[in-house]
Amino acid sequence: MDPGFEARLRAGDVTFTPRDATLLRAIGETGSLNAAAGELGRSYARAHGRLGELETAFGSLVERHRGGSGGGGSHLTPDAERLLARFDRLQSAFSGTASAEETVLTGRVTGREGELATVETPAGTVRALAPPAADRVQVAVRADTVTLHATSEVPDEDATSARNRFAGTVVDIDRGEAVALVSVDVGGDRPLAALVTMESVERLGLAPGREVVATTKATATRATPAPAVDE
Structure with missing residues (x-):
C-alpha cells in the first residue's frame, strides 16, 4: 500500500x-x-x-x-x-487500519490440513489460517485481499492460489479517484468489502445488481476463536 x-x-x-x-x-x-x-x-x-x-x-x-x-x-x-x-x-x-473494512464471517471448523482449516460459513466454505484448538471461529477477510471477477471469467481452481470463492451481487460502490470500495452480498450477515481499482470497476462493468465472484487466498484469510454464546 x-x-x-x-x-x-x-x-x-x-x-x-x-x-x-x-x-x-x-x-x-x-x-x-x-x-x-x-x-x-x-x-x-x-x-x-x-x-x-x-x-x-x-x-x-x-x-x-x-x-x-x-x-x-x-x-x-x-x-x-x-x-x-x-x-x-x-x-x-x-x-488497511480499520476493522470496519474487514468482513467477518462466523462459522465452524469442519476439517484441517496443517495450519489451514476448512470453515463452513453462511457465505460458503472458506479455507483460512486458524489456531489448532478452535472449533467455532470468526473468519476475517480484508477488503484489500479480495479480487472480483465476472461470472464468466473466474479462473480454474488449479490455475490460481485464490481458492476461496464467494458468488454474490454488488450492492454498493464507493467510487474514489483511483480506487473504489465495492460491497458484495455473498449471503453473510454483512456484505463482503472489496477494494479494487477504478480500472477494474469499468472493465467489469460493476454496478449495483451486477453478479460477480469474489476470490481470496487462504493464506490471506485469518480465523480466530468466536466469542462464546449462551445456548
Missing part, C-alpha cells in the same frame, strides 16, 4: 478531497463557515466558493440559519454526514 495515498470521491468533474473533508468537519464543529475558514487559515470567499462547488456536485451539505431567538449558524446536512462516512470508509479501507 502507498502510505501517501489520499482518499478522493468524485462526482462529475468535482473531486472531494481530504481538504474538503476538513472544511466540512470544521463547519460542523464551529457551527459557522466563517469561523471554520478562520480556524483553518483559509479565506472566507474561497471556502464559500468551494462549498458551492461541492454542493453542486454532491447535493446540499450545509444548512444555514439566520439569527433569531435560537441564534444563527450552520450545521451539516445528512448528505454531508453520509459523504464524510463514505470518505472515511474509502480512506480506512485503503490504509
Whole structure:
C-alpha cells in the first residue's frame, strides 16, 4: 500500500478531497463557515466558493440559519454526514487500519490440513489460517485481499492460489479517484468489502445488481476463536 495515498470521491468533474473533508468537519464543529475558514487559515470567499462547488456536485451539505431567538449558524446536512462516512470508509479501507473494512464471517471448523482449516460459513466454505484448538471461529477477510471477477471469467481452481470463492451481487460502490470500495452480498450477515481499482470497476462493468465472484487466498484469510454464546 502507498502510505501517501489520499482518499478522493468524485462526482462529475468535482473531486472531494481530504481538504474538503476538513472544511466540512470544521463547519460542523464551529457551527459557522466563517469561523471554520478562520480556524483553518483559509479565506472566507474561497471556502464559500468551494462549498458551492461541492454542493453542486454532491447535493446540499450545509444548512444555514439566520439569527433569531435560537441564534444563527450552520450545521451539516445528512448528505454531508453520509459523504464524510463514505470518505472515511474509502480512506480506512485503503490504509488497511480499520476493522470496519474487514468482513467477518462466523462459522465452524469442519476439517484441517496443517495450519489451514476448512470453515463452513453462511457465505460458503472458506479455507483460512486458524489456531489448532478452535472449533467455532470468526473468519476475517480484508477488503484489500479480495479480487472480483465476472461470472464468466473466474479462473480454474488449479490455475490460481485464490481458492476461496464467494458468488454474490454488488450492492454498493464507493467510487474514489483511483480506487473504489465495492460491497458484495455473498449471503453473510454483512456484505463482503472489496477494494479494487477504478480500472477494474469499468472493465467489469460493476454496478449495483451486477453478479460477480469474489476470490481470496487462504493464506490471506485469518480465523480466530468466536466469542462464546449462551445456548
